[in-house]
Amino acid sequence: MAPASHPSGDKRFKILDVTMKRHLYQHDALIEVLHKAQELFGFLELDVLLYVARGLKLPPSRVYGVATFYHLFSLKPQGEHTCVVCMGTACFVKGADRLLAAIEQQAGIKAGQTTPNGKLSVMTARCIGACGIAPAVVFDGVTAGQQTPETVQQQLKGWL
């Protein structure tokens, strides 16, 4: 029996229901369901995690454990825009830390943080397989190669 939807009446929970149903409420679909939840809600609030736990009939500890284990799941709200600096070795030896320093200075926050106005989140990543165009930075999901402190600052200008 499918569980009743969320009491808030928020439509996004209905979409999440459909995703869980499509995966037949199987336990191994947890990661995929969390991806969907993060896509819908922007981040994984405790309430959402509990909802998923109930839907898939999993202990909340299991859902929380998975949500905190994988680096791409976020339990805090993210900024409107994201900027992810690759810190893989190929990018690092080509100056990724200088890019990050320039970004942190411009945005006034450290990697892993979001600007107080909620506009921008700055993150670091391990190698994203774009080493051919190192150093690489991902702006809102789009990978840009051969970056310099100037090009990243230019890109972020409109986002702050």
Next chain:
Amino acid sequence: MAEFEPVLLRRILKNASPSLEAYRADGGYRALDKALAMSPADVTKAVVDSKLRGRGGAGFPCGVKWTFLPKDHPGPIYLCVNADESEPCTFNNRILMHQDPHQVLEGMIIASYAIRAQVAYLYIRYEYGDATRAMQQAIDEAYAAGLLGKNILGKQGFDLDVYIHRGAGAYICGEETGLIESLEGKRAWPRIKPPFPAVEGAFRKPTIVNNIETLACVTHILDRGPEWFKSMGTPADPANPRDAGSYGPKLYCISGHVNKPCCVELPLGVTARELIDKHGGGVWKGRKAKAIVPGGISMGFLTADEIDTKLDFGSLGPFTKNGCLGLGTAAVTVIDEETSMVDVLYNICRFFEHESCGQCTPCREGTGWMLKIVDRIRKGLGRAEDLNILEEVGHQIGIMPGTTICGLADGAGWPVKQAIRKFRAEFESYIKSGKKTHTLQLVAAH
């Protein structure tokens, strides 16, 4: 020797369309036809005879692994395809999936037939959205054309379903049992082996885990035969019965301080010098190489004097003169003479400290200690005894010393041991003078 003709990149280099139609026009799925005319055991035998070794890092003979499945198992048996491609500086799986997905899919179908799997899971790291979409498109086309589903190509009783499973950002999902745990929707905590996946893997059923490039090779082995495959590469040393040789083509990724970072396909056994000078356009800015990572950062370093080392399974290894961990993913990263090895090692240690899954105390704590010590040297606060401590920790963590569950810890300790063995004077000079590394002078410490 005749000029080498690319095999795995053949269609990609001529910008051929990734569609099923174009792939078939280029002779695609001919290998599957040939395989289906043979018995599964004969397909396995062809792969055993080809001496194909796994391209995912460990170099285990692919066909031999398939024979480890229990005989006459009632099923289900699973194929798990490892497309987590997490070793830093490695991007060949991405190219194969994104630009020639049917070549990979054909290998998956052939392998599934050989091992009698009716379900194949394709585990792709989340970051590879482009590759995931290309593979899904290829899978959809294959279903429509009867290459997947029931009674494939009219072969009674050969059914196969393929499912894509996306990761969520964790290096340890590349380790085969971590991958299986993740596939089951759990934290990717590697399992204690034995039992090996071939006996008890995904959902506690016999499972074969293979890398994308390995399976792409399977396609061509079935098409052109094991002898053709063995005509490429470094033959086994007849004087060494334990040498399994390094046969076939390999995708080498070249990155770091070279003029033209790229991915090239060459027969196994090319030297680092040839890769860097001929294919990577030489070291950038007219500089010299100081160190070369031969196959992903877990493998250690080659020094400039070791640049003529062949990059194959036999020439790199714990018992060779260079002492690298192995060929790994054959991802070559060049580090120029102006770069501080302390900085490079710091970057590597930070990676492993972050990616350790935390199950084994020696790995969880050891990677953290190594990071702390290297960070202190980088900041000019190193102590005389630090290098010995680093080496000691590096020696103590891993499956080789027998203190951890998986090989991540070996890969974390190896670059540390090698950096100190091969670049000791540089580390000592930082410790003695108390100077900060170059990068740290340029940017604030993170």
